[in-house]
Amino acid sequence: AQSVTQLDSHVSVSEGTPVLLRCNYSSSYSPSLFWYVQHPNKGLQLLLKYTSAATLVKGINGFEAEFKKSETSFHLTKPSAHMSDAAEYFCVVSDFSRGNKLVFGAGTILRVKS
């Protein structure tokens, strides 16, 4: 079965410093991986996706993620945090065994300090 584990439930950074949100995945086949962001009281927005093309994936708002098969990781990074990045981030893997189920991690809440 497909699964993802987000290694940190909360991450706190200062504005202008790098962001690293960690995600490990488990998959019985070549995975499709995503990062979604949810701002307070808002819906879900797709940040970026990996679908077996380039291993370094660039997304919106300066975020990127690198797929590392040897480490089964898909960490999300951003060189310089902005106050508007404060939100909850979800690492997600597709499970095509039953329909197209998105399997979500538990989420990482990013706090950005001024």
Next chain:
Amino acid sequence: EAQVTQNPRYLITVTGKKLTVTCSQNMNHEYMSWYRQDPGLGLRQIYYSMNVEVTDKGDVPEGYKVSRKEKRNFPLILESPSPNQTSLYFCASSLWVGSYEQYFGPGTRLTVT
């Protein structure tokens, strides 16, 4: 504008009173699904629909029903809501079951007292 809409956005109800949360998409998508979001658990799939008239259970289907009589609509029905169904609900759609990108609605916050 291409979008997934849900109604209502907020609902407070009492145990046992039947309710329906509507979901509609205007992108001619075949695949639709429902998720619930609970703190510390991320989102979990309730039901999904491959196309009109074809639906199947997700991971947490107990206490829910769905129907897919039209391509654009996929309502979620709680026949007898209970407090453990208090949650934030999201509808999602994609062009077809193999599409990578899924589009989410704005969410429906349900409280059952």
